[in-house]
Every structure is written in structure tokens, then in C-alpha cells.
Amino acid sequence: MDITHIKSQFPIFSRKINGKQLxxxxxxxxxxxxxxxxxxxxxxxxxxxSNVGRSIHALAVNATNKFEETRVNVRNFINxxxxxxxxxxxxxxxxxNLVANTFGKQNIKKGDEILITELEHHSNYVPxxxxxxxxxxxxxxxxxxxxxxxxxxxxxxxITSKTKIIAITHLSNVTGTIVPIKEIVEIAxxxxxxxxxxxxxxxxxxxxxxxxxxCDFYAISCHKVYGPTGVGVLYAKKxxxxxxxxxxxxxxxxxxxxxxxxTYAPLPEKYEAGTMPTAEVxxxxxxxxFMESIGIENIVKHENxxxxxxxxxxxxxxxxxxxxxxKKKAGVISFTIKGIHPHDISTIVDEEGVAIRAGHHCCxxxxxxxxxxxxxxxxxxxxNNKEDIDIFCNAIEKCRKVFDLK
Amino acid sequence: xxxxxxYQDIILEHxxxxxxxxxxxxxxxxxxxxxxxxxDQVHIYLKLNDEKKVENLSFEGSGCAxxxxxxxxxxxxxxxxxxxxxxxxxxxxxIMIKSTSEVQFxxxxxxxxxxxxxLSGVQQYPMRVKCATLAWHTLISAxxxxxxxxxxxxxxx
Numbered sequence: 001m002d003i004t005h006i007k008s009q010f011p012i013f014s015r016k017i018n019g020k021q022l023x024x025x026x027x028x029x030x031x032x033x034x035x036x037x038x039x040x041x042x043x044x045x046x047x048x049x050s051n052v053g054r055s056i057h058a059l060a061v062n063a064t065n066k067f068e069e070t071r072v073n074v075r076n077f078i079n080x081x082x083x084x085x086x087x088x089x090x091x092x093x094x095x096x097n098l099v100a101n102t103f104g105k106q107n108i109k110k111g112d113e114i115l116i117t118e119l120e121h122h123s124n125y126v127p128x129x130x131x132x133x134x135x136x137x138x139x140x141x142x143x144x145x146x147x148x149x150x151x152x153x154x155x156x157x158x159i160t161s162k163t164k165i166i167a168i169t170h171l172s173n174v175t176g177t178i179v180p181i182k183e184i185v186e187i188a189x190x191x192x193x194x195x196x197x198x199x200x201x202x203x204x205x206x207x208x209x210x211x212x213x214x215c216d217f218y219a220i221s222c223h224k225v226y227g228p229t230g231v232g233v234l235y236a237k238k239x240x241x242x243x244x245x246x247x248x249x250x251x252x253x254x255x256x257x258x259x260x261x262x263t264y265a266p267l268p269e270k271y272e273a274g275t276m277p278t279a280e281v282x283x284x285x286x287x288x289x290f291m292e293s294i295g296i297e298n299i300v301k302h303e304n305x306x307x308x309x310x311x312x313x314x315x316x317x318x319x320x321x322x323x324x325x326x327k328k329k330a331g332v333i334s335f336t337i338k339g340i341h342p343h344d345i346s347t348i349v350d351e352e353g354v355a356i357r358a359g360h361h362c363c364x365x366x367x368x369x370x371x372x373x374x375x376x377x378x379x380x381x382x383x384n385n386k387e388d389i390d391i392f393c394n395a396i397e398k399c400r401k402v403f404d405l406k
Numbered sequence: 407x408x409x410x411x412x413y414q415d416i417i418l419e420h421x422x423x424x425x426x427x428x429x430x431x432x433x434x435x436x437x438x439x440x441x442x443x444x445x446d447q448v449h450i451y452l453k454l455n456d457e458k459k460v461e462n463l464s465f466e467g468s469g470c471a472x473x474x475x476x477x478x479x480x481x482x483x484x485x486x487x488x489x490x491x492x493x494x495x496x497x498x499x500x501i502m503i504k505s506t507s508e509v510q511f512x513x514x515x516x517x518x519x520x521x522x523x524x525l526s527g528v529q530q531y532p533m534r535v536k537c538a539t540l541a542w543h544t545l546i547s548a549x550x551x552x553x554x555x556x557x558x559x560x561x562x563x
Contacts, residue, residue: 344472347412402409404418
């Protein structure tokens with residue numbers, strides 16, 4: 001796999017940060033964009049711009065076709081049964097809010113239980129907390145072990161006759177844990193509980209097959225999948241989208257509007273009110289093409305190799321501690337250095353052109369569980385190579401020097 | 407930008423071994439500061455006597471080298487001052503940290519001026535100003551007894 005060629009498709013890597021070559025290790029936060037995506041955005045605004053699904057002139061028809069093409073591409077990308085199961089949202093956060101809100105309205109009563117895990121990002125906790133506030137639901141947290149793996153036996157025990165939905169991440173944005181979703185869904189099926197999967201971190205890094213996983217809902221943020229900001233995807237089984245009430249009301253999601261009654265549009269428009277991020281959705285097709293041009297298997301192989309290379313190198317650095325040691329780990333490496341606060345690490349490596357993240361990464365529950373206030377995090381994208389890891393590790397050595405660590 | 411400006415020896419030393427750490431006895435005022443995005447926390451304890459003099463000033467908390475050093479230096483400089491003088495020093499610090507100027511304050515000796523100016527490297531790192539100012543804002547809260555939890559991520563950015 002030719003990483004130099006892949007990297008050359010990302011114009012941002014030609015710029016310097018603090019006079020140094022950019023080493024971008026913050027892809028879990030958001031990924032950089034290849035030229036093809038940027039060109040698609042530019043081209044749509046310059047040559048093809050129109051709103052979709054409303055007017056019948058040539059530009060509108062073309063825009064609508066391209067918009068719907070992305071829906072089909074997403075369907076194929078995650079192997080959904082039907083394109084009507086693909087709803088475009090603002091981001092994965094909105095996708096989860098959509099489900100929490102509509103599912104909650106229809107199914108959650110006082111004392112009902114929602115099962116999430118200690119690994120969850122705030123975006124897969126706060127929307128469920130709203131249901132706790134509004135309807136008196138109970139949120140249970142499936143515990144993890146010290147390695148950052150969900151304890152499956154405990155998880156099983158937490159599903160009761162009152163459990164109405166399970167919401168769980170596919171890949172932790174802190175420990176890099178790849179959660180065995182298929183196994184989780186099989187357990188949930190036996191108890192007849194639907195499963196929502198937060199696929200924010202997994203979509204760019206592992207093969208997603210919603211049919212194989214058999215989950216009920218799957219949320220994706222396109223900006224993490226080398227795509228534009230402002231677009232998310234909610235996959236949901238058709239039976240749910242047909243049954244659940246609409247979420248945001250407005251133009252485009254209606255069928256008939258009278259003074260005394262309103263009926264709603266069929267799927268998928270029922271859940272896409274108002275003007276959508278048209279150019280961004282259309283450009284997201286190019287992100288999928290970019291990933292498919294490399295091949296998901298190749299991406300997984302490359303990122304695994306690089307993650308192992310980074311872990312081996314980092315483990316040799318004195319006083320550096322890697323957070324979690326899950327059975328299956330993706331290229332998300334959170335760490336601490338005894339004697340240096342993560343924010344100081346981030347500022348110092350930034351001087352060397354290295355972009356990492358520091359803080360609690362929107363996972364305060366997980367940090368509390370691991371007795372950590374903040375961590376530094378290096379996360380890998382398909383464009384990273386061993387040289388990036390070497391520069392990063394040298395920058396870490398510089399931190400140690402500044403702080404005079406032995 | 408120069409890292410040595412930001413991480414001066416005084417900062418690293420105070421970051422590592424902060425002064426006046428812990429809860430001081432019989433404090434008359436206290437306040438908390440918390441920056442949720444980075445997780446920095448500080449709890450300020452202030453003991454004012456009847457003559458409105460800062461008899462003791464201490465803190466508990468956790469954070470980056472900049473925030474711990476800034477808090478430590480603040481407690482050293484403010485301890486023993488009259489409240490009115492303390493307030494003026496806080497103002498002078500806030501002006502200094504957000505501009506490129508020297509701290510303007512006559513009651514500081516050269517050694518104290520060096521200490522406070524060791525924090526001036528932050529001026530070049532806008533994202534880190536909030537780290538340096540958290541304790542100082544929290545001290546104002548303690549003085550005013552407003553019961554507010556300070557958050558300089560909102561105030562400073």
C-alpha cells in the first residue's frame with residue numbers, strides 16, 4: 001500500500017505547522033479531506049448548485065439525483081437492506097438524538113431502563129439522559145475491565161425485563177476498544193431489546209456490515225470518514241423508521257398539510273426536514289470512493305500495523321502509560337506521562353508540528369472509571385505512516401526534556 | 407513562538423512543587439474554579455483578618471504546569487497583602503497576561519516581578535491563557551463570596 005500516494009491526495013499535508021511538517025494524529029476527532037472531496041464540494045457550488053427534491057428544473061433534477069446517489073453509496077458502504085434505511089443528519093450526535101427522541105416518545109415510561117456502557121462518548125449518553133429527565137427512565141452503565149473491554153457477563157446481567165434499548169459504541173474514542181457488536185446484538189436479540197450502535201469511530205477504520213451485525217440503528221459522522229462536516233448518517237431498520245414518529249418538522253418531510261391535519265412523507269424524507277447540507281452530502285460520495293479505492297481490508301491492515309508500531313515505540317518511553325489494553329484495538333492511543341499534564345504535552349508536541357488531542361475526549365464517565373482527569377490521545381488515519389510515529393515519539397522525548405524527566 | 411518562554415524554569419519548578427498547597431486552617435472565604443474542557447480544577451482558600459489583610463491563601467486542585475504554577479505564584483504574591491492591594495495586583499496580572507506589556511505594579515520587588523512575569527510566555531499561546539487565569543478569577547470569586555464556580559474557558563475565549 002502506497003501511503004505516500006495516499007498522503008499526496010490530502011492537500012493539507014503540504015502546509016507547515018510552526019515551520020515543521022504536519023503530523024496529524026487527531027483523526028479520531030476529525031479526519032482530513034482528500035482533494036476529490038474538496039473538488040466535489042467546489043464543483044457542486046460552482047457548476048451544479050440547486051436545492052434538492054423541490055423544483056423540477058434541470059439543475060434541481062441533477063442535484064437530487066446526485067444527492068440520492070450518495071444515499072445508495074452509503075447503503076452499499078454499510079450493506080444496508082434498502083436505501084430508505086439511510087437518513088442524512090447533521091452528524092452522529094444528531095442521529096443518536098433522533099433515535100433517543102422518537103424512540104423515547106413512543107416507548108419509554110417511568111422506570112424503564114436504557115443500557116449503555118462506561119465507554120460511551122457524551123453524545124451516546126446525554127441524549128439518553130434527556131429521557132431520564134423527561135420520562136423518568138433509568139440509565140444503566142455496563143462496566144468495563146481495566147483493559148477497557150466490556151465485561152460481557154455483567155452486560156448480560158444488566159439486561160432486564162425493563163430494558164427498552166441498548167446504546168453502545170462500536171469503537172471507543174479513548175481506549176480504541178473494538179466492541180464485539182455482533183455478540184452484543186445476539187445477546188440483546190434473545191431478550192428482544194433493540195440495539196443502537198455509535199459507529200462514529202468505527203466507520204473510517206473497520207468494515208461495517210449492518211446486515212451482518214443485525215443492529216437496529218447505526219450512527220455515523222461523515223467528517224470522521226474523510227468527508228465534509230455537517231453530514232451524518234443514521235442507519236435504521238425500516239420497521240423502526242416506519243413505526244417511529246418524525247423528529248424535526250418542516251418542509252420536505254410532509255405529504256399533505258391542511259389546517260386541521262398533516263401527514264408525513266414516506267421514507268427517507270420523513271426524517272429529512274428543511275434544506276439539507278446538499279453539497280456536503282453529495283461530496284461524501286467521494287469519501288466513500290476514496291476509501292473503497294484503497295480497500296477497507298487494506299486500510300485495516302495498514303492501520304493495525306501502524307498502531308502496533310506506535311504502541312511498541314511508546315511502551316519503550318519511560319513514565320509513559322497507555323490507557324487500556326483491549327483485546328481488539330484500533331488506532332486510538334490515549335496515554336499519560338507521569339509528571340506532565342496532557343495539555344502541556346499537546347502544546348509541546350504542537351511546536352514540533354504534531355497535532356494530538358488532550359482532555360477527557362468527551363468521555364468523563366470513562367475517565368472517572370479509570371481514575372484519570374485528562375489524557376493525551378494520538379489517533380491514526382489512513383494517511384499516517386511510520387515517519388509520523390517517529391516524529392511524534394521524538395516530540396514526546398522533547399516533552400520529557402522540557403520537564404526534565406529521567 | 408518559543409517553548410522556553412512558556413515553560414520557564416520558575417514555571418516548571420512551581421508546577422512540580424507548588425507553594426501553599428492544601429486547605430488552610432480557619433479560612434474565611436473559598437471558591438472553586440473548573441475548566442470542564444481541559445479538566446483543570448482549583449479550590450481557593452482565603453483567610454482575611456479583621457483588618458482586611460490576607461493572612462493566609464492556599465489551594466487544592468489539579469491541572470497543567472501553567473495553571474498549577476500560576477496558582478502557586480499567585481498565593482505567594484498575594485499572601486500578606488491588604489485586600490485592596492491584592493485586588494489591584496489581580497487587575498495588573500490580568501492586564502499583563504492578555505497584552506504584551508510588563509506588569510505595572512509598584513508594590514512588587516524585582517524578585518516578585520520576575521516571578522509574575524515568568525507567566526507572560528502565555529501571551530503567545532492564546533489557548534493557554536485560560537490555564538493561567540483560572541486561579542486568579544477564582545480568587546476574585548472567593549473575595550466577592552459570590553458562590554460562582556469560575557470557568558475561564560468561557561470567559562477567556
